[in-house]
Amino acid sequence: MKDFPKYLLNRVGLPNSHTLATYRAEGGYRAIEDVLKKPWTSEQVIGVMKDSLLRGRGGAGFPTGMKWSFMPDITKDPRPRYLAVNADESEPGTCKDRVLMERDPHGLIEGCLIACFAMRAKAAYIYVRGEYRLSYNRLQAAIDEAREAGLVGQHILGTDFSCDIWMHKGAGAYICGEETGLMESLEGKRGHPRPKPPFPAGSGLWKSPTTVNNVESIFNAPFIVRNGAEWFKSMGVPKSTGNFLLGISGHVNKPGVYELPFGLTARQIIDEVALGVWKGRKLKAFFPGGSSTGLLPASMADVVMDHDSVKAAGSMFGTAAMIVLDETASIPQVMDVTARFYDHESCGQCSQCREGTQWLHQIFRRIAHGKGQMSDLDLLVSLSNGMAPAKTICALADAAAIPTLAAVKHFRHEFEECIRLGRDPLRNESKHAPRLHEAHA
Amino acid sequence: MALSDKLKAEFTELVTHYPEKRAGLIPALHRCQEEQGGWLGPQAIEDLAEFFGLEPVEVFGVATFYPMFRLTPRGRHLVSVCHNISCTLRGAEDLLAHVCHVTGSPVGGTSPDGKFSVVRVECQGACANAPMFDLDGTYHEDLDRSKAEQILGSCQ
Numbered sequence: 285m286k287d288f289p290k291y292l293l294n295r296v297g298l299p300n301s302h303t304l305a306t307y308r309a310e311g312g313y314r315a316i317e318d319v320l321k322k323p324w325t326s327e328q329v330i331g332v333m334k335d336s337l338l339r340g341r342g343g344a345g346f347p348t349g350m351k352w353s354f355m356p357d358i359t360k361d362p363r364p365r366y367l368a369v370n371a372d373e374s375e376p377g378t379c380k381d382r383v384l385m386e387r388d389p390h391g392l393i394e395g396c397l398i399a400c401f402a403m404r405a406k407a408a409y410i411y412v413r414g415e416y417r418l419s420y421n422r423l424q425a426a427i428d429e430a431r432e433a434g435l436v437g438q439h440i441l442g443t444d445f446s447c448d449i450w451m452h453k454g455a456g457a458y459i460c461g462e463e464t465g466l467m468e469s470l471e472g473k474r475g476h477p478r479p480k481p482p483f484p485a486g487s488g489l490w491k492s493p494t495t496v497n498n499v500e501s502i503f504n505a506p507f508i509v510r511n512g513a514e515w516f517k518s519m520g521v522p523k524s525t526g527n528f529l530l531g532i533s534g535h536v537n538k539p540g541v542y543e544l545p546f547g548l549t550a551r552q553i554i555d556e557v558a559l560g561v562w563k564g565r566k567l568k569a570f571f572p573g574g575s576s577t578g579l580l581p582a583s584m585a586d587v588v589m590d591h592d593s594v595k596a597a598g599s600m601f602g603t604a605a606m607i608v609l610d611e612t613a614s615i616p617q618v619m620d621v622t623a624r625f626y627d628h629e630s631c632g633q634c635s636q637c638r639e640g641t642q643w644l645h646q647i648f649r650r651i652a653h654g655k656g657q658m659s660d661l662d663l664l665v666s667l668s669n670g671m672a673p674a675k676t677i678c679a680l681a682d683a684a685a686i687p688t689l690a691a692v693k694h695f696r697h698e699f700e701e702c703i704r705l706g707r708d709p710l711r712n713e714s715k716h717a718p719r720l721h722e723a724h725a
Numbered sequence: 726m727a728l729s730d731k732l733k734a735e736f737t738e739l740v741t742h743y744p745e746k747r748a749g750l751i752p753a754l755h756r757c758q759e760e761q762g763g764w765l766g767p768q769a770i771e772d773l774a775e776f777f778g779l780e781p782v783e784v785f786g787v788a789t790f791y792p793m794f795r796l797t798p799r800g801r802h803l804v805s806v807c808h809n810i811s812c813t814l815r816g817a818e819d820l821l822a823h824v825c826h827v828t829g830s831p832v833g834g835t836s837p838d839g840k841f842s843v844v845r846v847e848c849q850g851a852c853a854n855a856p857m858f859d860l861d862g863t864y865h866e867d868l869d870r871s872k873a874e875q876i877l878g879s880c881q
C-alpha cells in the first residue's frame with residue numbers, strides 16, 4: 285500500500301493526548317481563533333465546508349457543508365438554534381468515534397465551536413451512548429478545561445461569539461442514534477423517531493432549527509478550516525474526499541481502528557491493513573460498513589471502498605465498519621444475530637418494522653437452528669420488500685430488510701443446505717451455549 | 726422519601742443546560758440508578774416525577790424504554806456480555822457460558838449469593854477488541870476464558 289498523508293489520528297498516540305496542553309502544543313484551537321479574529325463570516329465557514337465535499341461519517345454520507353447551509357437565515361428566523369453531535373455509536377461493528385472522544389476530545393470540541401459559529405448555534409449537545417463512560421468523562425473534563433481557558437461559554441477568546449457545549453448521556457437504545465430519535469431522547473422522552481418533514485433544520489430540538497452530525501464529521505471541521513478545501517480534496521477520490529476512520533473486526537489478524545484514504549479495495553484493506561484473514565483461512569464474506577449494510581461475498585472483495593462504489597456493488601459504505609467472515613463462519617448464524625438485533629431495537633411505532641423485524645428474526649433463527657422450511661427463503665424476501673425501501677418513519681426497517689435481501693441473494697445455497705440437513709453444518713455449538721428461549725435475557 | 730439534597734442540587738444545576746427542564750430526565754435517571762445500587766425502585770421513579778413535574782407513569786415509560794435502566798434489584802456486580810456479530814465471531818458464546826459458570830449466575834439472573842448478575846447486551850462499540858464484557862461500568866476487551874476468570878475473580 286502506498287504511503288498517504290494522515291491527520292485524523294495524529295494526536296491520539298501522544299502522551300496525555302486528551303488534555304488541553306497537548307492539544308494546544310499541536311496547534312489546537314488555532315482554527316477557531318483564526319475564524320474569530322480574522323474574522324471569517326459564517327458564510328465563509330460554510331463555504332469552505334461545502335467546497336471540501338466532506339461527506340457525513342454517521343452512515344448516510346450526506347455532504348456536511350450542504351447540511352449546514354440548510355439552517356434558516358437568522359435575520360429572518362430568530363429562534364435559537366442547536367447543534368446535536370451524534371455520539372451514540374451503536375451500529376454493530378462501529379467503534380471509531382470512541383477513539384476520537386477518549387483520546388482527542390479537544391478536537392471534537394473545537395469542531396463544535398466551528399460548527400456552532402457557522403450555523404450561529406447557541407449551544408451544542410454531545411449525545412454520547414450511556415455505555416461510553418470514558419468518552420463521556422474525557423469530553424466533560426475537556427469541556428471544563430476549555431471553559432476555564434475562555435474557549436467555551438460567553439465571549440469566547442474575548443469576542444462576541446458565545447457558545448455552550450453540554451454533555452448528554454443516552455441509555456442503551458440503538459434507535460437514539462437515528463437523528464430524530466436522538467432529539468426525542470435528548471428532550472427526555474422515549475427515542476421514537478419523528479416523521480419527516482419537518483426536517484431538523486426547520487424544526488428540531490425544542491422545535492428550533494437543529495443540525496445533527498456524527499462525531500467524526502465534526503472532528504474534520506477544524507482541519508478543513510485550517511488547511512482549506514483544496515487540501516481536503518487532494519485526499520481520497522473525487523466524490524469521497526479526506527480520510528476516514530475504518531473499524532475492522534471479526535475474522536482478521538489485526539482488527540482495529542485505522543485512518544485510511546478512500547479508494548482502497550476491500551481486499552487491500554483486509555490483507556494489507558488488517559493483515560489478512562486469521563488462522564490462514566479464506567475469506568467468505570464481509571459487511572462493508574456495519575450490520576445495516578448488505579453482506580458481500582468474497583468474490584466482490586475488489587470493490588473500492590468509497591460511498592459510490594460500495595453502493596454500486598449493492599451495499600453501503602455506512603460507518604466504514606467492516607466485519608469480516610472467514611470460510612468457517614455460518615451465514616445463517618450471522619443473520620440470526622443481526623436480525624435479533626433489529627428486532628430488539630425497533631421502537632415499535634411502525635407496524636411494518638415492529639412486526640417485520642420480529643418475523644425476520646424468527647425465520648432466521650429457525651433456519652439457523654435447523655428448523656427452517658424451503659418456503660422461508662421466499663418469505664424473507666417478501667417480508668423485506670414490505671418493510672423497505674423508505675416505507676417507515678425511519679430507516680431502521682431498511683437496515684433490517686436490505687441486508688436480508690443481500691444475504692438471501694448471495695448465500696441462498698447456504699440457507700438451503702441448513703434447511704435440507706435440518707442443522708447448521710458450520711455452527712460449532714458451545715457445550716454450555718445458552719438455551720434458545722433465553723435469547724433476550 | 727424524597728431525593729437527597731445532593732441529588733436535588735445536582736439536578737437543579739443539570740436542568741439549566743436545557744431550555745426545557747424535562748431534558749434532564751435521562752441523565753437524572755442515570756444518577757439515581759448509580760446512587761441506589763444499580764437499579765431504580767418505585768420510590769426513585771416517584772421522586773423524579775415530582776422533581777420534573779411529570780406523572781410517575783411518564784417517568785416509568787421512559788425508564789423502561791432504555792435497556793440501561795433496571796427496574797429490579799441485581800447482584801453487587803453486573804457483567805454485561807456483548808453478543809453481537811463481531812463478538813460472536815470471536816467467541817462470545819463461549820465467553821458467556823464461561824462467565825455464567827464462573828459467577829454461578831444464569832443469563833438474565835443473579836448468582837445465589839447475590840454477588841453477580843449476568844446479562845447479554847448488544848454491540849458495545851468495542852468490536853475491534855472482541856469479545857468483551859462490561860463489568861460495573863468498565864470495559865474489558867480482547868477476552869478469553871482465563872482473562873475473564875481473572876477479572877471476575879478480583880471482584881469483592
Ligand SMILES: Cc1cc2nc3c(=O)[nH]c(=O)nc-3n(C[C@H](O)[C@H](O)[C@H](O)COP(=O)(O)O)c2cc1C
Nearest residue numbers: 340341342370372373374461462463497498501679
Ligand atoms: C437506526 C439508525 C441508527 C443510527 N445510528 C447512528 C449512530 O449511532 N451514530 C451516527 O452518527 N449516526 C447514526 N445514524 C445516522 C443519523 O440518523 C444521521 O444521519 C447522522 O448522525 C448524521 O450525521 P452525519 O451527516 O455527520 O453523518 C443512525 C441512523 C439510523 C436510521
Ligand code: SF4
Nearest residue numbers: 631633634637676678
Ligand atoms: S422504522 Fe422501526 S425504529 Fe424506525 S420509527 Fe418505525 S418502528 Fe421505530
Ligand code: FES
Nearest residue numbers: 807812849851852
Ligand atoms: S459486537 Fe461486541 S462490541 Fe461490537
